[in-house]
Amino acid sequence: xxxxxxxxxxxxxxxxxxxxxxxxxxxxxxxxxxxxxxxxxxxxxxxxxxxxxxxxxxxxxxxxxxxxxxxxxxxxxxxxxxxxxxxxxxxxxxxxxxxxxxxxxxxxxxxxxxxxxxxxxxxxxxxxxxxxxxxxxxxxxxxxxxxxxxxxxxxxxxxxxxxxxxxxxxxxxxxxxxxxxxxxxxxxxxxxxxxxxxxxxxxxxxxxxxxxxxxxxxxxxxxxxxxxxxxxxxxxxxxxxxxxxxxxxxxxxxxxxxxxxxxxxxxxxxxxxxxxxxxxxxxxxxxxx
Amino acid sequence: xxxxxxxxxxxxxxxxxxxxxxxxxxxxxxxxxxxxxxxxxxxxxxxxxxxxxxxxxxxxxxxxxxxxxxxxxxxxxxxxxxxxxxxxxxxxxxxxxxxxxxxxxxxxxxxxxxxxxxxxxxxxxxxxxxxxxxxxxxxxxxxxxxxxxxxxxxxxxxxxxxxxxxxxxxxxxxxxxxxxxxxxxxxxxxxxxxxxxxxxxxxxxxxxxxxxxxxxxxxxxxxxxxxxxxxxxxxxxxxxxxxxxxxxxxxxxxxxxxxxxxxxxxxxxxxxxxxxxxxxxxxxxxxxxxxxxxxxxxxxxxxxxxxxxxxxxxxxxxxxxxxxxxxxxxxxxxxxxxxxxxxxxxxxxxxxxxxxxxxxxxxxxxxxxxx
Numbered sequence: 287x288x289x290x291x292x293x294x295x296x297x298x299x300x301x302x303x304x305x306x307x308x309x310x311x312x313x314x315x316x317x318x319x320x321x322x323x324x325x326x327x328x329x330x331x332x333x334x335x336x337x338x339x340x341x342x343x344x345x346x347x348x349x350x351x352x353x354x355x356x357x358x359x360x361x362x363x364x365x366x367x368x369x370x371x372x373x374x375x376x377x378x379x380x381x382x383x384x385x386x387x388x389x390x391x392x393x394x395x396x397x398x399x400x401x402x403x404x405x406x407x408x409x410x411x412x413x414x415x416x417x418x419x420x421x422x423x424x425x426x427x428x429x430x431x432x433x434x435x436x437x438x439x440x441x442x443x444x445x446x447x448x449x450x451x452x453x454x455x456x457x458x459x460x461x462x463x464x465x466x467x468x469x470x471x472x473x474x475x476x477x478x479x480x481x482x483x484x485x486x487x488x489x490x491x492x493x494x495x496x497x498x499x500x501x502x503x504x505x506x507x508x509x510x511x512x513x514x515x516x517x518x519x520x521x522x523x524x525x526x527x528x529x530x531x532x533x534x535x536x537x538x539x540x541x542x543x544x545x546x547x548x549x550x551x552x553x554x555x556x557x558x559x560x561x562x563x564x565x566x567x568x569x570x571x572x573x574x575x
Numbered sequence: 576x577x578x579x580x581x582x583x584x585x586x587x588x589x590x591x592x593x594x595x596x597x598x599x600x601x602x603x604x605x606x607x608x609x610x611x612x613x614x615x616x617x618x619x620x621x622x623x624x625x626x627x628x629x630x631x632x633x634x635x636x637x638x639x640x641x642x643x644x645x646x647x648x649x650x651x652x653x654x655x656x657x658x659x660x661x662x663x664x665x666x667x668x669x670x671x672x673x674x675x676x677x678x679x680x681x682x683x684x685x686x687x688x689x690x691x692x693x694x695x696x697x698x699x700x701x702x703x704x705x706x707x708x709x710x711x712x713x714x715x716x717x718x719x720x721x722x723x724x725x726x727x728x729x730x731x732x733x734x735x736x737x738x739x740x741x742x743x744x745x746x747x748x749x750x751x752x753x754x755x756x757x758x759x760x761x762x763x764x765x766x767x768x769x770x771x772x773x774x775x776x777x778x779x780x781x782x783x784x785x786x787x788x789x790x791x792x793x794x795x796x797x798x799x800x801x802x803x804x805x806x807x808x809x810x811x812x813x814x815x816x817x818x819x820x821x822x823x824x825x826x827x828x829x830x831x832x833x834x835x836x837x838x839x840x841x842x843x844x845x846x847x848x849x850x851x852x853x854x855x856x857x858x859x860x861x862x863x864x865x866x867x868x869x870x871x872x873x874x875x876x877x878x879x880x881x882x883x884x885x886x887x888x889x890x891x892x893x894x895x896x897x898x899x900x901x902x903x904x905x906x907x908x909x910x911x912x913x914x915x916x917x918x919x920x921x922x923x924x925x926x927x928x929x930x931x932x933x934x935x936x937x938x939x940x941x942x943x944x945x946x
Binding site: 461462464465466467468469470471472475479480483484 | 624625626645646647648649650651652654656658659660661662671672675676720723724726727
């Protein structure tokens with residue numbers, strides 16, 4: 287008589303006890319540090335009733351903060367898209383002197399504290415800064431004004447798209463582009479019809495991450511903003527001001543807006559991930575002639 | 576369209592990829608660039624295509640300087656790993672070259688459709704038109720890649736190890752198919768390969784390359800039967816190598832002594848002799864006049880229609896490889912351990928000075944275990 291074959295292969299699976307223990311630890315951690323705060327945000331926001339909530343988010347200062355946040359996203363994301371694609375294209379498809387320097391520079395915003403990044407802008411463009419006097423002569427205001435906020439946001443979000451695209455484009459190589467070239471396509475057509483479609487999901491993923499970061503950026507923007515209500519306050523800065531003024535319900539109401547946006551972005555990201563993973567294994571069923 | 580390559584040089588940093596390449600490819604021929612990896616054959620192909628630029632030299636198409644840019648050269652290029660456009664259907668892949676033409680020269684949608692279907696018919700894969708490349712087998716992908724290259728009606732077809740990524744059976748099928756296709760279309764074609772069997776079977780002319788230089792140009796028979804250099808001898812087919820000395824028109828190789836009138840002036844020059852495993856007779860008795868070497872059979876392997884015997888020379892312990900037909904093997908009744916006398920029918924002698932120019936790869940030295 288042969289022994290019954292065990293249902294699970296013990297060499298590749300842990301015993302049930304260890305599995306549930308590991309799962310439990312992960313779940314407890316997630317609910318303590320992620321889910322609970324999420325619930326708390328909405329709970330605090332709505333604690334004083336829906337009226338207070340609506341008033342808080344329709345406050346003119348709040349609206350202008352939302353506007354400014356969206357404005358800096360509107361600048362940061364397209365700029366970084368162009369820069370990210372250009373940098374990734376150059377790094378992945380060409381060999382040139384100083385390539386590793388460029389890669390390091392792209393990573394710089396990840397390595398440098400955002401507050402330092404903001405300070406650098408103040409030192410450069412501020413009234414006492416290197417270019418301050420010249421800018422004042424030309425009547426251009428960067429620090430404590432909208433351009434500074436946009437600049438700071440662009441700076442901290444530089445790596446997101448480029449970093450997403452570089453490994454993708456490196457893995458894809460240059461053969462498809464060469465094939466298009468030999469078939470008579472111009473560089474421009476090759477980019478639009480071959481390169482871009484090949485990186486589109488990676489690009490979208492990068493855009494989503496970049497948007498999320500641009501909306502939530504606090505440190506760098508805080509340094510260059512000057513916190514002028516209705517003028518240079520982004521949503522995260524507005525929340526901080528409200529919180530410091532003990533307007534907890536209003537602060538949490540605005541925070542809940544950011545949280546909602548983050549959840550939407552998370553959903554888009556998941557969708558993209560789902561789509562790219564199904565696209566890689568297309569089913570050939572139903573197409574066999 | 577004929578291709579004329581004149582004095583081509585190419586370096587990558589300190590590495591010399593091509594050195595003074597001169598090559599004429601007559602119109603309508605199928606030519607193989609054959610050599611080990613790193614010999615410069617792919618670089619040469621890419622320079623012909625315009626995907627790479629030479630440091631020096633000219634490429635002429637039909638006697639005229641080829642255009643500077645790859646997209647104006649009207650060449651078809653087939654990549655080893657297909658390079659099909661992943662996000663396009665098979666139909667759109669083949670149509671791409673027609674669709675990207677400037678508006679004035681672009682065919683109408685109906686013309687494009689007709690052309691693509693004609694090409695799909697040619698490669699016998701019409702039913703694959705709506706599929707994506709990821710849904711196809713390797714052999715199908717490479718045929719689609721070929722159809723895509725042919726869609727623009729190229730003057731020259733260039734194939735970079737076209738069957739390198741396929742398994743043996745599909746590879747054999749496809750190379751026969753490529754030969755038939757070439758006989759139908761008569762497009763001047765150049766293909767790169769490191770597989771000597773492929774080159775011998777498919778091509779009209781073989782260009783054997785090594786270390787960025789051309790070693791020999793000739794028909795398959797010429798390069799196989801009359802290799803110009805030791806390298807060609809070793810690279811095409813199996814060989815046995817004998818070391819010895821040449822002196823006053825005679826060459827002595829171990830126990831062998833043979834006439835070599837071409838080396839009349841040589842005075843005790845180290846020499847090496849090559850003999851193919853199927854150019855050796857095995858005798859039961861020694862012959863007079865130092866024409867045989869005694870050896871013992873150490874291994875017998877039956878390879879389909881051929882029998883390969885491994886022998887150990889009793890005098891110096893060198894290994895000799897012999898191939899014979901099964902009929903011959905059965906008639907001679909050879910067994911492992913038998914003492915026999917090796918008699919080379921065709922020996923090709925090269926003096927050592929020549930050999931220094933083209934150092935054989937180390938694993939080919941000492942015994943006849945080529946590729």
